[in-house]
Amino acid sequence: MSAAGAAENDRPGWLPLALIVSLFFLWGGANNLNDVLIAQFKKAFVLSDFRAGLVQSAFYLGYFLVAMPAGMYMRRFGYKSAVIFGLALYGVGALLFWPAASVGTYELFLLALFVIASGLAFLETSANPFVTLLGPRETATRRLNLAQAFNPLGSIAGVLIGQHFIFSGIERSPAQISAMSAAERTAYYTSETHAVQWPYLVIGLVVLGWALLIMLTRFPKSVTAHTSSATHAGAGVLGKLLRDRRFVGAMCAQFFYVGAQVGVWSYTIRYVQATMTGTSSRDAANFLMAELVCFMAGRFAGTALMKYIAPVRLLMAFAAINVCLTLYAVLHPGSSGAYALAACSFFMSVMYPTVFALGVEGRGDDERKLGSALLVMTIIGGAVLTAVMGAVSDHSSIATAMSVPACCFAVVLLFAWQRRRNVAEAAR
Structure with missing residues (x-):
């Protein structure tokens, strides 16, 4: 042939x-x-x-x-x-x-x-x-x-x-x-x-x-x-990844993003019931369903937008919008804050796959495989930061707890801004 x-x-x-x-x-x-x-x-x-x-x-x-x-x-x-x-x-x-x-x-x-x-x-x-x-x-x-x-x-x-x-x-x-x-x-x-x-x-x-x-x-x-011939090089590949500032940045961004996503979704029903007096759990669950629908719509819309906007620029814009939306939910508890959280899911949509793709972009086969494992491990951020939100809520209020995902989206924004600057410098 x-x-x-x-x-x-x-x-x-x-x-x-x-x-x-x-x-x-x-x-x-x-x-x-x-x-x-x-x-x-x-x-x-x-x-x-x-x-x-x-x-x-x-x-x-x-x-x-x-x-x-x-x-x-x-x-x-x-x-x-x-x-x-x-x-x-x-x-x-x-x-x-x-x-x-x-x-x-x-x-x-x-x-x-x-x-x-x-x-x-x-x-x-x-x-x-x-x-x-x-x-x-x-x-x-x-x-x-x-x-x-x-x-x-x-x-x-x-x-x-x-x-x-x-x-x-x-x-x-x-x-x-x-x-x-x-x-x-x-x-x-x-x-x-x-x-x-x-x-x-x-x-x-x-x-x-x-x-x-x-x-x-x-x-x-x-x-x-x-790739059985390369199995003995695992420790070297792992060390190389952990010394790579760009990859470690992707891990941090993914850890905080997953924490923000799980935290917002986990506490949406409680936020609605606590800030909208008289709302039943079944009615409050409608906001969670709305978030999932917005999330799905954002994924398809984000994919279409990437034909015209570089993924890292879109990530940066969406992260900035979500910082504003979650801070709005903190400062304006009630129906408008709940709608802001629902809208937040639309802009969360592109974050996980984009950070993931940027993390493994341009890497060899071994680095891509071990790098993927490390990026998946950062999903533990959903457990850690959701617990932090619970602690903030216990000591203050569920509305104040939404400041935690706001900080998380700020980390994603910083990652996107840094990655965009690195691309711009490499193009010179």
Whole structure:
């Protein structure tokens, strides 16, 4: 075969890209189902807020602990193998919900969530750089933003699955539960626990089927090649990345961005209820749904804008707007502040994929793989900074707590400004 023919065969088609882009939808649904599970488990197991919050702790811990092993696995076996392994973990974790519900043990649910998060760590570590390679280098950032646009679509699907297939709509007050007989209480708690079985069984089977489909699909050899000969250089590559100020800057920006996103979404309902007297939790949840819709719209709009505006300039502009919007929510608590938070999600949309793409831009295969793992590990910022917001709220108010994401967006703005200045200097 001629060199031209070989290059033609190695060109990525639409199917490989479509299969990898679909992964962003799958993990978006898993992430936002956690918001439903917190409420469901709190009711089914009669948990304190702290114990119910362990749902997110198990998730973030899975991301943080498994991201680096995922990067090492990817260096050894390639992107495609890492994606398949991640989907297998995701599927197995979802299937574990069935025995966990049958046994009725909260800790087994947490283990299942940890397994799911471990699979998602593999998917995020591999799928983000994978998308940047499945096409021309000059459109890599725009392509990743387009792929990430399917993430909030999955998030909306996750919330809808929870609303219609997990939440029973049966709410019992403490007084009503106390008035029940022991058998009635047991039946009530059991039915609420079993509500998660069928949805997660279907999710697990779909995810495992998707893994099989990817396994059977031919991908370009240039992005599935193994790098076993380079495994001994891992420490050197890691050290090089951590000495690179531009890459460390991307890690910091990603840490604070994820903290801002998770913090705003986690406390939106509380902000609305605390600042808009008489608003029910169901009505307040409409603001969260509005944020997810704005987030999805922003992803598609941001991808389109990148045809005309350099990604780093767009990142800088959106970060500056979000500093203003979150400070407005601090200074003007109430309906206008809540609308400002909803609008904030539109401008958050391009931040994660753009920072990610800028972090791995122009790097060799080994640096891209380990760099992806380090960037995924920064998702722990969602746990750390959300806790900081809670502490600020406890000592002041939920409106004041929105100053934390304002500071986070300022860090992203600083990163974008610094990166733009470096590009300008290099062009001289």
